[in-house]
Amino acid sequence: MLPFTIRKLDKRYHAADIPQHPTRLQACSFFFLLGGTVLAEIGEKGYLIKPGELVIIPVGQYFSIKYFDRSEGYMGSFSPGYFGEQTLEMNIFKRFDFLKVWGYPVMEFCEARAEGIARLFERILEEHASSSGSEEIIKVYLMAILLEADIVYRKSAEENFSENLNSVAHKFLDLLFGERQIKRNVADYARMLNVSPNHLNKMVKRLTSKSPSHWIGEALMKEARMLLRNTDMPLGAVAESIGVYDQSYFARLFKKSEGISPSQYRSMCKKGVRPGD
Numbered sequence: 428m429l430p431f432t433i434r435k436l437d438k439r440y441h442a443a444d445i446p447q448h449p450t451r452l453q454a455c456s457f458f459f460l461l462g463g464t465v466l467a468e469i470g471e472k473g474y475l476i477k478p479g480e481l482v483i484i485p486v487g488q489y490f491s492i493k494y495f496d497r498s499e500g501y502m503g504s505f506s507p508g509y510f511g512e513q514t515l516e517m518n519i520f521k522r523f524d525f526l527k528v529w530g531y532p533v534m535e536f537c538e539a540r541a542e543g544i545a546r547l548f549e550r551i552l553e554e555h556a557s558s559s560g561s562e563e564i565i566k567v568y569l570m571a572i573l574l575e576a577d578i579v580y581r582k583s584a585e586e587n588f589s590e591n592l593n594s595v596a597h598k599f600l601d602l603l604f605g606e607r608q609i610k611r612n613v614a615d616y617a618r619m620l621n622v623s624p625n626h627l628n629k630m631v632k633r634l635t636s637k638s639p640s641h642w643i644g645e646a647l648m649k650e651a652r653m654l655l656r657n658t659d660m661p662l663g664a665v666a667e668s669i670g671v672y673d674q675s676y677f678a679r680l681f682k683k684s685e686g687i688s689p690s691q692y693r694s695m696c697k698k699g700v701r702p703g704d
Contacts, residue, residue, distance in 0.1 A: 433503035433555050449489045454504040456484040463497035469532050479541035481534045481576055501548040525580045529600045529635050534579040539616050547572050548643040603646045611670045613639045648684045655693045662689050
């Protein structure tokens with residue numbers, strides 16, 4: 428997969444390359460509409476995207492395009508390592524909540540900001556298409572778009588959720604997808620956050636439409652994929668590392684999540700093909 432891609436959408440655009448069945452990419456995908464509409468399914472929710480809206484689909488999130496009509500704008504992707512390990516003193520995947528799999532993927536801009544975003548995308552497209560284009564200039568403009576998106580995202584979060592909701596639910600998700608060892612029980616996280624399991628369940632569902640148990644399962648599968656991809660650990664040891672002590676049960680869980688068995692996933696990765704790419 429290329430570190431960065433961008434193309435222009437216009438009314439003549441053919442949808443052959445747009446995933447019409449659930450796809451999970453190892454890159455952040457984005458599209459910004461100037462005209463028309465797009466019906467997208469991201470995770471388990473449907474979104475009708477309108478002009479002036481930017482969609483950013485995080486690494487590893489399932490998505491598909493169900494329908495588009497007279498769509499104009501820009502679409503593309505960038506890999507997790509595109510900006511390097513550190514950007515503006517911190518990793519962008521830690522800085523921006525909309526780049527996390529639990530974040531809300533749609534940012535709506537006012538007319539003035541949308542015009543500015545469109546100019547940035549057009550400048551990126553020109554630089555990317557030029558034989559003498561600068562990767563550093565592209566990164567600067569793309570970072571400007573992400574910073575604009577973050578302003579809109581944070582304002583939307585403040586308007587839709589109380590400070591307590593943001594605090595509890597975000598802390599849970601940051602703990603879960605951070606570098607700490609993953610715990611299998613919701614009660615363990617509730618204890619760490621000094622709230623009841625019921626309260627944690629309610630707050631996380633209100634923010635993400637999914638339960639803490641669902642996110643724990645997602646985090647465990649993410650860890651399993653990493654181990655299968657980057658180590659030669661036996662399948663039983665991979666299963667035990669995420670707290671599943673029955674290898675057959677682990678295989679069933681993995682296939683339900685990924686659509687293929689753990690051994691098939693590892694085999695494809697060794698051939699240089701990541702499932703979902």
